[in-house]
Amino acid sequence: KNEVEQSPQNLTAQEGEFITINCSYSVGISALHWLQQHPGGGIVSLFMLSSGKKKHGRLIATINIQEKHSSLHITASHPRDSAVYICAVGAVETDKLIFGTGTRLQVFP
Amino acid sequence: ETGVTQTPRHLVMGMTNKKSLKCEQHLGHNAMYWYKQSAKKPLELMFVYSLEERVENNSVPSRFSPECPNSSHLFLHLHTLQPEDSALYLCASSQETKLGSSTGELFFGEGSRLTVL
Numbered sequence: 001k002n003e004v005e006q007s008p009q010n011l012t013a014q015e016g017e018f019i020t021i022n023c024s025y026s027v028g029i030s031a032l033h034w035l036q037q038h039p040g041g042g043i044v045s046l047f048m049l050s051s052g053k054k055k056h057g058r059l060i061a062t063i064n065i066q067e068k069h070s071s072l073h074i075t076a077s078h079p080r081d082s083a084v085y086i087c088a089v090g091a092v093e094t095d096k097l098i099f100g101t102g103t104r105l106q107v108f109p
Numbered sequence: 110e111t112g113v114t115q116t117p118r119h120l121v122m123g124m125t126n127k128k129s130l131k132c133e134q135h136l137g138h139n140a141m142y143w144y145k146q147s148a149k150k151p152l153e154l155m156f157v158y159s160l161e162e163r164v165e166n167n168s169v170p171s172r173f174s175p176e177c178p179n180s181s182h183l184f185l186h187l188h189t190l191q192p193e194d195s196a197l198y199l200c201a202s203s204q205e206t207k208l209g210s211s212t213g214e215l216f217f218g219e220g221s222r223l224t225v226l
Contacts, residue, residue: 002151030212041146041197041220048214086152090212096165097212099151 003027006087006100013107019074021103023087026068034061034072035086037102043086046072077107112136115200115218122190123226130185130221132200138216140205141183143175146197146220157211158183164209190225197222 004025013019023032034046047054047061049070054061058077063070074081087100113134122128134141143155157165158177172194174186183200197220203213 004151033214035215035217041199041222043199043201043215043217043220045214045216088152095207095210095212096154097215101149101151 002100003091003098004087004089004100006085006103008103009101011103011105013077013105015078015107015109017077017107019077019081019105019107021072021085021087021105023070023072023100024068025070025087025089025098027089027098028092029068030090030092032063032070033088033090033097034070035088037084037086039083046085074105079107079109082106112216113200113202113218115221117221118219119222119224121224121226122187124190124192126190127186127188129187130198130200130223132183132185132218134181134183134200134202134216136202136204136216138202138204139180140203140211140213141177141180142201142203142211142215143183143185144199144201146199152199154211156185157209159205159208159210165211187223190223192225195223195225 007022031050033048037043058075060073084102084104086102088097116131140159145153155169156175176184199220200218201215
């Protein structure tokens with residue numbers, strides 16, 4: 001079992017829908033990262049959080065440290081949100097990032 | 110200028126070729142990384158340089174050879190690669206507070222897509 005698990009692996013949505021992507025982890029962490037990767041390869045850091053909730057535009061990230069779980073929400077989804085969303089955790093024991101396999105999101109007009 | 114720039118974006122090479130990937134960061138960060146991304150697998154850390162010293166190797170085959178001449182530049186030298194080395198190679202940088210740590214916010218380049226024939 002991977003130390004960082006994301007669900008779902010693939011997600012399709014209609015424009016305007018509310019989207020949730022989940023991330024569960026099994027190690028002690030210093031912080032959790034959400035990353036976005038568009039077709040073509042480049043990866044952008046969306047959030048880095050260690051507690052509570054962060055919001056940036058239509059994106060919201062939450063983390064529950066006790067349950068070792070984080071969610072990424074997208075409100076009023078748009079086709080330009082189509083990308084792979086990657087969860088990564090900074091492992092306390094190794095001081096290294098552990099990555100999930102990503103969630104591929106497609107938003108149709 | 111973008112924060113982290115990688116060249117070339119695409120590279121096709123034979124198994125006997127020698128080529129290099131280049132990465133440059135303009136963010137003043139103290140750590141740089143090479144990651145490998147293969148289809149349906151998580152990002153794999155290959156090399157970490159912190160303050161221009163290599164602190165992580167992760168048992169990468171010797172056909173991959175990194176070089177970090179200064180804090181802004183990072184190279185990945187490639188020689189006698191195998192077809193299974195075909196992947197997207199991503200460079201990243203971060204500002205770390207502890208030598209050898211790599212848990213800070215990462216800034217990635219656009220990646221170099223490598224195909225080995």
